[in-house]
Amino acid sequence: MNGDAEERAAEFEGLRPRLFAIAYRMLGSASEAEDAVQDAYLRWNAADTSAIEVPAAWLTTVLTNLCLTRLTSARATREHYVGAWLPEPVLTGTPAAGGPGIGPLETAEQRESVSLALLSLMERLTxxxxxxFVLREAFAYPHSDIAGILGITPEASRQLYRRGxxxxxxxxxxxxxxERRWHDVVEKFLDAARGGDIAALEALLAEDAVSWSxxxxxxxxxxxxxxxxxxxxxxLAGIAGQATRDHTIGLAEVNGVPAILVLLDGEPAAVLAPEVVDGRVAAIRSTVNPDKLAFLARQLRSEG
Structure with a gap:
């Protein structure tokens, strides 16, 4: 590889974490986000980079439009999905688990921007x-920049943001x-589920609690x-009761908040992500589709 190619690759790698963070929020899928970022790299590698004044802006534009194409086809595919469609869970509790870069999670706002709850709600958007919504809400892009990325006017960007x-x-x-309160509630919830204590589970659940699988x-x-x-x-008590001695059930940080991770022979079998509101579990999103757990499985192996 010559010097120019090495510099080009190094420049892209420096931007990869942010590109992945954008793509994951747009697509709700870590595996698809990785593919979209790789497609952006292929476009970058084939482009005349000497004519690109701001690589970050150019790549964000390319990536966003690649994600738009994927979202358009995904909408049709998800209409025929068996059961509830949930975003892919991503481990965020350790540096290794951060993967290619899900973004900073120091504040409640930053954690919410990547929460499974918000990613699920974004499925209703065009x-x-x-x-x-992602570029403005999660990354604070001005509407003038978003307009340039999408090829629309700033006013059209504002209208789309308001509707979203x-x-x-x-x-x-x-x-x-x-975060401490969230962790305490989830920990008590896990203990009650392990013990099959339905009364204790009910005490921790909101009256209108809902579970998606x-x-x-x-x-x-x-x-x-x-x-x-x-x-x-x-x-949930029934699910916990079906766990065998080969299963390991514990807490892990998933998408910025504590969640329940179920392992079978060291591999993820399920992720149960409680949504805590006013000190009670208002919703549970359980991912058991092995395809949706493949990225998280790679994260676990990289930690080991």
């Missing part, structure tokens, strides 16, 4: 609304600001949301 925020706000819950037709999972404190408690 591809253009989602692109504007309105759609997300319809079911957006107040994000629990205290994503098996993708690959493994057994509820195909429809389960609503109500009592039904959700019984469901």
């Amino acid at each position: 591809p253009a609304e989602r692109a504007v 925020r309105q759609r997300v706000a319809e079911d957006r819950r107040r994000f629990e600001p205290s 994503d098996g993708g037709g690959k493994v057994r999972a509820a195909r429809h949301p389960v609503h109500g404190r009592q039904r959700v408690a019984r469901l």
